[in-house]
Amino acid sequence: MAPSQQVQDVESQLVEEAPEHCPGPQSELAGKQDACQGCANQEICSTQIPKGPDPDLPQIYTRMQGIRHKILVLSGKGGVGKSTFTSMLSWAIAADEELEVGAMDLDICGPSLPRMLGASSNETVHQSNAGWSPVYVADNLGVMSIGFMLPDDETAVIWRGAKKTGLIKSFLRDVDWGALDYLVVDTPPGTSDEHLSVTSLMKEVGIDGALIVTTPQEVALLDVRKEIDFCRKAGIKILGVVENMSGFVCPGCKGVSQIFKATTGGGAKLCEELAIRFLGSVPLDPRIGQCCDAGESFFDRYADSPAAGAILDVVDSLRDEVEGVADGGGSENGLDVDGLRIED
Structure with a gap:
């Protein structure tokens, strides 16, 4: 199963609305941040999401x-x-x-x-x-x-x-x-x-x-x-x-x-x-x-x-x-579309 499909499957299991500042079930910090404490989804997020590089990158x-x-x-x-x-x-x-x-x-x-x-x-x-x-x-x-x-x-x-x-x-x-x-x-x-x-x-x-x-x-x-x-x-x-x-x-x-x-x-x-x-x-x-x-x-x-x-x-x-920076830039140091209009 593809990582993105696994994320969607876990999202479908969530039992309540995500709390404020939720890192999201796709994050490596899912279930581990302060915002996750006391959330009914904490165990679901922390145990079932595949870890590693973001598959969307x-x-x-x-x-x-x-x-x-x-x-x-x-x-x-x-x-x-x-x-x-x-x-x-x-x-x-x-x-x-x-x-x-x-x-x-x-x-x-x-x-x-x-x-x-x-x-x-x-x-x-x-x-x-x-x-x-x-x-x-x-x-x-x-x-x-x-x-x-x-x-x-x-x-x-x-x-x-x-x-x-x-x-x-x-x-x-x-x-x-x-x-x-x-x-x-x-x-x-x-x-x-x-x-x-x-x-x-x-x-x-x-x-x-x-x-x-x-x-x-x-x-x-x-x-x-x-x-x-x-x-x-x-x-x-x-x-x-x-x-x-x-x-x-x-x-x-x-x-x-x-x-x-x-x-x-x-x-x-x-x-x-x-x-x-x-x-x-x-x-x-x-x-x-x-x-x-x-x-x-x-x-x-x-x-x-x-x-x-x-x-x-x-x-x-x-x-x-x-334009003084080399082309390509550099640095100094699964959408849920319910209620949105997207036409084929």
């Missing part, structure tokens, strides 16, 4: 080897514009028609990339012998998100860690991206299940590093410091920090005024303290939100905005950092 490696550069977008703090910046980063890179770009939305409970990138709410994920097909919002820009699998936009995803890990594995293993120049991965805030899963899996197949998004206030920088610590402990190269919402652009006069004052020096000072590259500051332009709501490229609509120029400068710095 070879398939993930095969799928990922056609992608030249892989970038994680992290923040540690919610509300700093991470998904917004991910969408603009994707649009900016895809503006080079010679590049093939993919955007992967791993914010499972709050998927927003489909809307921001202009994908129709009627789009669904199609499955073929080659795998799941991403939804293309431009000739050279595809996106994959759980948002395409939900019955409607108002459906909540109420999953524990094991199911989230299963979806992340499926996105990495089963999505048929083809040959890509860039894969940009949007993650939720924090340093929890999704981050552990995607960093451990992608580090095995090669990843260029993480782009960290912050805002100028110290309350945001506190959480960003935790994210930086997470990356260093996980062995993920930090490509740099971008300071979002750094000033406000008046749509009329194009003047920039400070809204969120950097009381401790902001992102630039943080990078200086921690010896990390500062990629630049991006001012807040209310038309960015309008474009994200409409699913339009901000650069196509408002190329004369100071925010557009600042974002493109950040993208240029990021590409210089990424």
